[in-house]
Amino acid sequence: GFGPQAGRSIVLIGLMGAGKSTIGRRLAQRLGLGFVDADAEIERAAGCSISDVFRMYGENAFRDGERRVIRRLLDGPSRVLATGGGAFMNAETRGLIRERAISVWLRCPLDILVRRVSGRGHRPLLNNTRPRDVLERLMVDRHPVYAEADIIVQCGDDNVDNSTTRVIEALA
């Protein structure tokens, strides 16, 4: 099976608002593994927010940094890693994840994503836009690629603990 005893890290992918960080933290607790949020690691490495990285260096530079951070994290001990929604869309990053980790797509309905991201200002792709329009577009572009994940878990319609249980069952 995919059990964490296999020694690989578990990488959560999915759109903004899917619950990657929230479920990831809970999943790590329940599996007795460490948790790392790749976006937070990028901010630490860059010394500024992701919005600032986008503004000052552009999205391509962000994607390069994201790939380096994820590679370094996958070199470390087995753990739960939440990634930003675009990480798995980068072919090299996706290759790394597919080769070295167990990928889990947290698949979430549009309405719930929109509700969760609304009124929060830290996501550069949603600045000065209607989040629903962007997320709808990203769903079309990204879902076919997210579908390459090892495991797909439907989320968003339930509380964090139940969704986490569903991930654990799928990993078993």
Ligand code: S3P
């Ligand atoms: C992005 C998602 C964000 C962050 C950046 C780009 C994306 O992470 O990495 O703003 O391309 O979907 P979350 O999915 O954690 O919001």
